Amino acid sequence: MTAERRRNSSPLSRRSLWIAFLLAPAAVIMMTFVVWPLMSALQLSFFRFEGLTPGDFVWFENFNKVLFQSPFREATYNALWHNIVVFFALMVLENGLALLIAYALLKELPGHRVHQVIVFLPVVLSAVIVAFLWKLLLHPLFGVVNAALGLFGIMGPAWLGSEPTALGSIVFANVWHWMGFPTLVLLAGMQRISREVLEAARLDGAGDWTILTKIVWPLIAPSVTIVTVLTFIGSFNWFELPLMMADMEGSPGRSTDVLALYFYRTAFGSVTSGIQDFGQGSALAVLMFLFVGAVTVVALKYLRSREIEI
């Protein structure tokens, strides 16, 4: 400490310069590409846009349009509803299955490491690969899924082409893509439970179902919190899979439309209209940010309150 002080006290400005030099590049990049765009995002939503340039300041006109005026209003709520459906479907399917697999992996039966690697493999693939792969596999005539169903005499539907099955099929592809992530996060939570606790329960004659629901579940609350929040944020960022498995318009018949697709169409122009509106797009982005932010804060407060210190 004394050596440091002696060295640095005389050329103090040199030390400050060195620190400034270390901080500057990261700070400049963050200011230019994160802080400034985020600060102006709100501002842009109050302007009417002509192409890329902001025109008149129109107060809440853009917000009013997307929330209360036809035809935008219907599109907004339709997309929002699908995001909510996707969130709950992923909570039950993806995270429910992940919980089961994680509990199975916790047993550390022979080969459990291989299974960890396998379940996480799709996670490292791009959503583009996953989307196109499943689009081909789910093809009504030549896809593997319907060919396999055909072996049992079942005529598979046009999974992505008909309204009742389209959104569900994309959710399924998402479960396949991402399930390894919650699995390993929940597994890490389970591994922090002391072996003695589980062992004692087992000696008392508790079965796996009792152990999973009465002991493991409450004790992995912190991991459940993280998985829930990430699933929520992920559901509201849902973009690549519906875009490539269905299309930009949320076909068929808007049954796969979600907020990010709707935002992208509004801001950068759809195939059918070709109109792009940065004002309305910004208003949508701000609303999505506020909605996701508010729900996340409330959910975190609730989820944290049910966590017990281990």
Next chain:
Amino acid sequence: MTDITSTSPAQSSSRPSTYKGEGLKNGAIQALLWLNAVIMLYPLFVMVMSSFKSNAEIFSSPLALPQGLNFANLEKVWSETNFLQYMGNSLLVTTASVALILVVSTMAAYAIARYEFRHSGLWLMFFLSGMTVPLKLAIIPLFLQLNALNLLNTYAGLILVYTAMGIPSAVFIMTGFLRALPKELEESARIDGANELVIMWQVMLPLARPAMVIVAIQNAVPIWNDFFFPLILITSDSLKTLPQGLTVFMGEFVTDWGVLFTGLTLAALPITLLYILLSRQFIAGLTQGAIK
């Protein structure tokens, strides 16, 4: 192995014979795990197998194995598409972004972790605040910003955006790691008369390598796989990255499924091989932040 585990009560739950009915139950659990493994791997198996099939084979018998090793699809991808260009672009953008993230984040983290200066806490807060914001929702102002800087449709624009996105968590990880390094090493180097740059570069940073690997993987995978930012920021075909190029490709060869499956297989190949080699680091890097 057997002797140690049988005497350790903590491990006994993994021994099938300890409890009545446990063997049967473990069998059921193994069956569940293998069923899951089949569901995870079979689609990828179909993808790889189909890349060796002709269209006629794929359409008439989608479930069958290929009749032989047919490389016609591969030749077509090689000669008729920009696949290699896309892959090269992805490699360039990912490498440059990860390198830049590592350099600037480590510099900033080093200043915050190893020196005492006014407002160092505020600086850390500034960098960390970026962890919670979804930059995708600021894509309109970001687009306008890049337009103003003439960085739209350039490698540099894409690289800088990825770098900005990667800095917050990289600074977080590196600061935590660098703070934990002992002060003695630094002190003794200082007493020996080494200057600050030498201390940082030759004494401290070599010790931070494990954290750098985590940062590199945590950023490289999402950048390599990203579709959203190139979709909006890149328009020239010659600059497109692999995920974006793949969509072009899928549009051009809609009916040529052999070529499509080959394209998907080739796109998945590099990252899958790397993952199999470094699965421990991949899993640690990608779940970092959600664990602990």
